[in-house]
Amino acid sequence: MMSGGASTSILTIALLIALNLLLLSLLIGLFRAWLGPSVEDRFTAVLLIGTGGVAMLLILSILLQITALYDVALVLALLAVVGTVALTQSESNHD
Amino acid sequence: MTDTLAMLAIFSGLFFFFSGSIGLLRLPDLFSRLHALAKADNVGLALIALGVIILEPALINDIKIVIIWLLVMAASAISSHLVARHALRENRNDD
Amino acid sequence: MIELLWSIFDITLVLILLALAWTTCSTQDVMRAVTLFIAMGLLLAIVWARLKAPDLALAEAVIGAGISGALLLSAIRDYPSTSMVTHRSRLTEGIINSLTLALMILMSWAAWHGLNMSDGVRLSEQVNSQLPVSGVSNPVTAVLLNFRAYDTLLELAVVLTAVLTVLTLNEKRADHEASSPLLQGMTRWLVPLLVVTSGYLLWVGAHAPGGAFQAGAMLAAAMILLQLAYPSRRQAFNNHLLKILLVIGILTFMLVGLWMMSLNDDFLAFTPAWAGTLILIIEAAATVSIATALTLAYIGGRPIGWEGVGREDTHRTNRSIIENGGAE
Numbered sequence: 001m002m003s004g005g006a007s008t009s010i011l012t013i014a015l016l017i018a019l020n021l022l023l024l025s026l027l028i029g030l031f032r033a034w035l036g037p038s039v040e041d042r043f044t045a046v047l048l049i050g051t052g053g054v055a056m057l058l059i060l061s062i063l064l065q066i067t068a069l070y071d072v073a074l075v076l077a078l079l080a081v082v083g084t085v086a087l088t089q090s091e092s093n094h095d
Numbered sequence: 096m097t098d099t100l101a102m103l104a105i106f107s108g109l110f111f112f113f114s115g116s117i118g119l120l121r122l123p124d125l126f127s128r129l130h131a132l133a134k135a136d137n138v139g140l141a142l143i144a145l146g147v148i149i150l151e152p153a154l155i156n157d158i159k160i161v162i163i164w165l166l167v168m169a170a171s172a173i174s175s176h177l178v179a180r181h182a183l184r185e186n187r188n189d190d
Numbered sequence: 191m192i193e194l195l196w197s198i199f200d201i202t203l204v205l206i207l208l209a210l211a212w213t214t215c216s217t218q219d220v221m222r223a224v225t226l227f228i229a230m231g232l233l234l235a236i237v238w239a240r241l242k243a244p245d246l247a248l249a250e251a252v253i254g255a256g257i258s259g260a261l262l263l264s265a266i267r268d269y270p271s272t273s274m275v276t277h278r279s280r281l282t283e284g285i286i287n288s289l290t291l292a293l294m295i296l297m298s299w300a301a302w303h304g305l306n307m308s309d310g311v312r313l314s315e316q317v318n319s320q321l322p323v324s325g326v327s328n329p330v331t332a333v334l335l336n337f338r339a340y341d342t343l344l345e346l347a348v349v350l351t352a353v354l355t356v357l358t359l360n361e362k363r364a365d366h367e368a369s370s371p372l373l374q375g376m377t378r379w380l381v382p383l384l385v386v387t388s389g390y391l392l393w394v395g396a397h398a399p400g401g402a403f404q405a406g407a408m409l410a411a412a413m414i415l416l417q418l419a420y421p422s423r424r425q426a427f428n429n430h431l432l433k434i435l436l437v438i439g440i441l442t443f444m445l446v447g448l449w450m451m452s453l454n455d456d457f458l459a460f461t462p463a464w465a466g467t468l469i470l471i472i473e474a475a476a477t478v479s480i481a482t483a484l485t486l487a488y489i490g491g492r493p494i495g496w497e498g499v500g501r502e503d504t505h506r507t508n509r510s511i512i513e514n515g516g517a518e
Binding site: 010011014015018021022025026028029031032038040041043044046047048050051052054055058059061062067070071073074077078080081084085087088089 | 156
């Protein structure tokens with residue numbers, strides 16, 4: 001399940017660059033969560049990390065050669081939904 | 096050769112991720128931001144998943160990745176619907 | 191070059207985490223804090239994945255992001271909107287901030303010190319050498335359910351105690367309004383998927399990352415989702431069954447431990463030949479218990495009719511069903 005990095009060095013470097021760029025785009029998106037005037041804008045942070053995180057996990061799985069990370073990606077996708085549902089449904093009660 | 100194809104897919108996926116994040120920052124309204132998030136990020140994820148499928152040798156993992164992608168698509172659609180509905184309900188749909 | 195790229199990734203990840211954590215703690219708005227907390231939990235899962243710890247990544251994704259978020263939200267749910275914003279004086283804020291900063295520096299130094307200065311055999315070597323007699327091939331499960339099984343038993347006891355506290359203090363909160371039909375449609379296929387994934391995590395925990403806590407929390411997430419999407423449904427499991435499910439994890443664990451004690455002279459000393467099967471049985475029972483516990487904690491208290499079996503309770507239940515216009 002665990003061994004060294006991906007097979008060729010160029011591929012590894014390219015994948016690492018992709019990973020960093022993905023993290024950068026996540027960071028850019030998170031500014032909205034920080035700024036966002038309404039509370040729903042902050043919810044988009046959860047959506048963003050949900051999708052972006054799955055992408056990062058897919059790439060990490062190839063880089064680190066850990067196949068279990070696919071399971072983690074699956075679980076992350078599922079739980080991001082549950083988190084969003086909890087956020088939106090829970091609030092609709094106060095009156 | 097396959098490596099190049101995979102990296103091509105991954106980097107074009109990254110392009111979509113970036114456009115999603117920039118849209119998240121610069122678009123004027125919560126609802127248009129949700130569009131940017133749900134649609135652009137999912138196309139990005141689809142392309143990255145394609146690249147990872149090309150790189151991943153085991154078939155069972157490829158099937159897992161396809162399932163993950165389908166799940167994230169459905170989850171993003173529902174999540175953005177829920178967030179938008181929540182925003183409308185609380186009358187907080189302006190900036 | 192490769193090292194540099196990894197370092198850039200690590201440092202950026204840490205900085206984002208710190209920023210999220212700082213904002214979570216220092217923000218004045220409770221709802222914003224909870225949202226950022228959920229986001230931080232998701233990001234932490236990725237950090238664990240980067241550190242080559244898939245078991246922890248799974249646990250963090252399910253428990254840290256999903257369950258903790260839902261529990262926090264249910265805790266603040268009954269605040270009226272006007273008191274969502276907490277007010278702190280400048281002095282209090284300054285004290286909290288500087289104490290947090292000091293703690294952060296102290297822990298960073300401690301972590302760096304521990305990583306760079308310690309000698310001795312690493313834990314993974316010791317575990318891997320004993321793996322064949324443990325009955326499973328995943329080293330994390332071997333440690334949790336065999337070598338340090340007593341700790342896991344106590345963890346289950348802690349969870350049970352926490353839930354018992356919740357049950358003692360409160361009754362189930364009032365249901366909220368009906369949810370979107372789209373959500374209900376999604377729940378129809380998402381909940382079965384969550385249940386199947388939970389079973390998969392339980393099964394695969396023997397030879398790959400997974401295990402009872404992840405599976406139990408995932409099952410709880412499925413039940414919480416069900417509760418959120420169909421709030422006014424009649425309770426699915428009757429209270430007797432719930433009570434049994436709540437304790438069956440610890441019960442099984444202890445019975446197996448005592449049985450092993452009668453065979454092997456030591457509490458929870460598994461016979462190597464049966465260890466794999468025993469671990470699976472214990473994990474299955476623990477999954478169910480953890481799921482029940484977390485779901486009850488989310489619901490917020492005792493469901494209707496929990497207290498007793500007397501006729502008054504039945505009357506009260508029937509009357510409340512009639513008053514609320516039927517079970518649905």
